[in-house]
Amino acid sequence: MPVVSQVTCPVCGSFCDDIEVIVKNNVITDVRNACAIGAAKFLDYANHRSVKPLVRKNGELVEASLDEAIRKSAEILIDATYPILYGWSSTSCEAIRVGLELAEEVGGVIDNTSTICHGPSILSIQDVGISSCTLGQLRHRADLIVYWGCNPWSSHPRHVERYTTFSNGRFQKSTWRAYVSRLGGILSKKRLRRAVNLVLRRDVFATPEISRELPYTMFKKKRKMVVVDVRKTHSADVADYFLQVEPNKDYELLQAFRMLIADEELDVDRVAGVPVETLDEIADVMIGCKLGVIFFGLGLTMTEGKLRNIDAAISLVRDLNRRTKFLIMPMRGHFNVAGANVVFTWQTGYPFAVDFSQGYPQYNPGETSVIDILCRDETDAALVVASDPVAHFPKKAAQNLVKNPLIVIDPQTTPTSLMADVVFPSTFVGIETEGTAYRMDHVPLPLKKIVEPPSNCLSDVEILQRILHEVRRLGSKRK
Numbered sequence: 001m002p003v004v005s006q007v008t009c010p011v012c013g014s015f016c017d018d019i020e021v022i023v024k025n026n027v028i029t030d031v032r033n034a035c036a037i038g039a040a041k042f043l044d045y046a047n048h049r050s051v052k053p054l055v056r057k058n059g060e061l062v063e064a065s066l067d068e069a070i071r072k073s074a075e076i077l078i079d080a081t082y083p084i085l086y087g088w089s090s091t092s093c094e095a096i097r098v099g100l101e102l103a104e105e106v107g108g109v110i111d112n113t114s115t116i117c118h119g120p121s122i123l124s125i126q127d128v129g130i131s132s133c134t135l136g137q138l139r140h141r142a143d144l145i146v147y148w149g150c151n152p153w154s155s156h157p158r159h160v161e162r163y164t165t166f167s168n169g170r171f172q173k174s175t176w177r178a179y180v181s182r183l184g185g186i187l188s189k190k191r192l193r194r195a196v197n198l199v200l201r202r203d204v205f206a207t208p209e210i211s212r213e214l215p216y217t218m219f220k221k222k223r224k225m226v227v228v229d230v231r232k233t234h235s236a237d238v239a240d241y242f243l244q245v246e247p248n249k250d251y252e253l254l255q256a257f258r259m260l261i262a263d264e265e266l267d268v269d270r271v272a273g274v275p276v277e278t279l280d281e282i283a284d285v286m287i288g289c290k291l292g293v294i295f296f297g298l299g300l301t302m303t304e305g306k307l308r309n310i311d312a313a314i315s316l317v318r319d320l321n322r323r324t325k326f327l328i329m330p331m332r333g334h335f336n337v338a339g340a341n342v343v344f345t346w347q348t349g350y351p352f353a354v355d356f357s358q359g360y361p362q363y364n365p366g367e368t369s370v371i372d373i374l375c376r377d378e379t380d381a382a383l384v385v386a387s388d389p390v391a392h393f394p395k396k397a398a399q400n401l402v403k404n405p406l407i408v409i410d411p412q413t414t415p416t417s418l419m420a421d422v423v424f425p426s427t428f429v430g431i432e433t434e435g436t437a438y439r440m441d442h443v444p445l446p447l448k449k450i451v452e453p454p455s456n457c458l459s460d461v462e463i464l465q466r467i468l469h470e471v472r473r474l475g476s477k478r479k
């Protein structure tokens with residue numbers, strides 16, 4: 001059976017490139033090396049998809065020819081005075097490039113999903129810079145890994161195994177054996193508790209408190225993992241140490257670490273619910289590592305303080321670099337959200353929320369970002385590519401999005417595509433279409449074509465090119 005190797009997984013920002021896919025008669029029958037989320041995408045992508053373009057007529061979405069759908073989309077975009085073009089994080093860089101051309105042509109606003117995830121991180125990086133590197137360097141050299149406000153065990157299931165704690169690097173070895181033996185102890189305790197409860201028919205054990213004491217593994221000269229979060233997650237179970245921070249107190253905690261690293265005194269007993277002695281010990285572990293890294297997620301970016309939290313985290317890393325080597329990296333969600341930022345920046349100079357309404361690119365998140373435009377009800381049409389804003393935007397933004405003409409390009413049926421006026425079922429990039437995408441550390445990797453798409457389906461690039469061509473044709477006719 002043909003095996004396609006070195007396939008990249010088009011799901012999360014880890015963008016694993018060691019997937020093997022077994023194909024029989026143009027059907028994917030098995031997947032190796034992928035996590036459950038990645039495997040489900042390869043094996044089930046074809047379920048519940050539509051393959052014909054749809055156009056809304058008399059309130060109903062009905063099948064239409066591709067030419068009719070293209071013409072209708074071009075008319076919607078030309079007739080609009082302030083259209084928005086949104087999505088872009090789950091498609092290829094090639095499609096994003098055409099999307100930017102289209103946004104400029106129709107004088108619209110183009111924005112990607114960073115606007116609702118790591119937008120504040122980007123603003124902060126623009127303010128204060130960032131010390132970062134590739135995931136390959138971390139795999140080989142990092143001996144202290146801090147996950148702050150993120151839960152990679154659930155959201156990026158292979159991140160820990162491929163790039164950090166459980167990866168076998170050239171200079172740092174995997175610590176999965178230690179975890180497996182620790183897990184054995186945890187499971188035995190759980191089993192014992194369940195058995196006793198069953199016999200006595202009541203819970204005689206108090207819920208165990210989260211220990212503040214640093215375990216001995218934190219002081220060993222080997223790879224260590226620390227999770228900082230408001231609640232105990234699966235990633236925290238895997239970590240050597242879990243630091244529980246009070247909600248919305250990350251900024252205080254980061255600034256406290258900065259003071260301790262600068263050998264300054266703190267005049268309080270606790271910061272963000274954590275005793276200062278514990279913070280002091282963790283600060284010592286940070287200073288004592290050879291190469292440390294902070295991976296941060298939306299628990300830091302989208303909580304109180306937003307970009308100021310990231311300012312503080314980057315400043316902490318800068319301070320640590322006076323004593324040792326430390327780096328920082330955002331945990332990007334969609335497989336090509338980093339690529340969306342990169343391509344936007346190549347073409348316009350700005351990573352998201354780019355407004356072409358004056359004929360040149362303008363960038364002012366808060367004013368030119370799509371959620372703000374939608375909440376102010378300023379737009380009059382929208383094109384959504386490979387995204388589902390109706391399911392994820394605030395209610396007011398979603399209501400204003402669907403009340404205007406809406407075009408959706410997406411291989412899947414989503415709440416947004418059900419509300420649209422024109423729907424293009426495109427091919428799955430990375431399965432039915434090739435392309436390029438950027439991993440979370442900004443390393444570009446190829447997306448492979450593994451199987452042939454259904455005969456009527458075009459790729460995002462082809463659909464966008466045809467809409468762009470039609471917009472130019474109709475535009476020149478109307479002049």
Ligand code: SF4
Binds near residue numbers: 009013156
């Ligand atoms: S970790 Fe992410 S990129 Fe890797 S296989 Fe799982 S879903 Fe795919």
